[in-house]
Amino acid sequence: MTRSPRRTRRMLQVAGAGAAALLALSACSSSDSGSDTGSDSAKAGSSDSSASSSSKLSGAVTVFAAASLKESFTTLGKEFEKEHPGTKVTFNFGGSDSLAAGITGGAPADVFAAASPKTMKIVTDAGDASGTPATFVRNQLEIATLPGNPDRISSLKDLTRSGLKVVLCDKEVPCGAAVQKALDASSLKLTPVSYEQDVKSALTKVELKEADAAVVYKTDVKAAGDKVEGVEFPESADAVNDYPIALLKDAPNAGAAKAFIELVSSAEGQKVLTEAGFLKP
């Protein structure tokens, strides 16, 4: 009888310690998920950085690009690798503001393509860009609705209807800032159900039919195919985002990075981008 309570306590301590260890483990994995792409690109960036000769490019190029550029930049990356055998383009797509925070925080990247001049300014103000950023495309907003537009949304004002679940980008993200600008310009007040951390997660919520509509970029609606239906709205003309691109000062592979920026601004690159729905600068 006297033995069992003591054993109970010891077991408790063991169980507690084990559970505490598991708690620590899972806490670690949850913080990983917040910045998952960062570590991948960090690995790729450090793999090779020797080449900067004009004739032969090689090694890894790490490009931090706005989430809305995902499809077109992935295509351009493959083209670049084909044109310059021996190179490897690695992308880190995400909200422009978190990418900018990553770059100023020392993430090893060669190129930064942002979805707004404001987020690019974070990088240039910190002195992390080499030269002046150049605008390479512009992007316009569009409403993404469920396939077939069952809620008959035809204007920005329709989104303010009660009972409609609308998701927007967080105000810190360029697409969210642009939406805010369009709403302010037409003095509309829209309360979404969620402010998503980047444009793709806003779009995903409509693709999964969890939300009835989202305000995203034209390019995102196009990329989503028939999983969403796009609705244009005139106010979007007041909130067109310029996309600047810049070579970074601490680029591990500046030569190849310059060549990638040239490809993006070339006729060939512009063709891929305009086909995806971007507007010419």
Place this chain on the structure above:
Amino acid sequence: MRARGRRAPVPLPLLLPALIGLAFLVLPLIALLVRTPWSSLPEQLASTEVWQALRLSLVCATAATAVSLVIGVPLAWLLARVDFPGRGLVRALVTLPLVLPPVVGGVALLMALGRNGVVGQWLDSWFGITLPFTTAGVVVAEAFVAMPFLVISVEGTLRAADPRYEEAATTLGASRFTAFRRVTLPLIAPGIAAGAVLAWARALGEFGATITFAGNFPGRTQTMPLAVYLALQSDPAAAIALSLVLLAVSVAVLAGLRDRWMTAT
């Protein structure tokens, strides 16, 4: 023997990694304190967003713990006391959310309980209940991630507790439920308390499942970890201030648990 062992010099191959390990764990927390904008801290903490997020975090973590207690303790009892086929498999399934990346948990919850989910579509069409983007959704996401901690802790305690007390109670005429309520529960109360605190702490820090399943809206689904993550991108000083609050809460939890297992040596 013991005295001699204590006096012998600590071998360097052990001491060095040990010190590195210690620094690795402690340094980030010190850095957080060093970089805290102490002068503007009161102003940062006075903002309504911070209190909104903190209040929501505390309410949701407590609700998630309550949910875990109501359904987790009976589950732990089932696993510890009832011998049924496939018990090992069930136990493995129960602990799966423990090792699952929380974002995956969030996606799985969307598939199950989302408006278009396997179960969620019926919740929506029969009762008009949709969980994503609601505070209830935050509680669901947190309970999903935190409950296994409680179940494991309580099950461990139940296994260690002597079943003969319950057997004695049933022999004396008590039903199995009465024996559980009057004998087992008081016996394992410390284990339940420890599990509840663990689950609460885990729920408080939950990020991945919450942002995936419940979204991010200030005052409704934006808990402290979400606020920290989004503030970091625009206003690092605010993120540090928010982190400091969470750190303080964590230290308080540890201090409260100190007697339980921090003094295990």
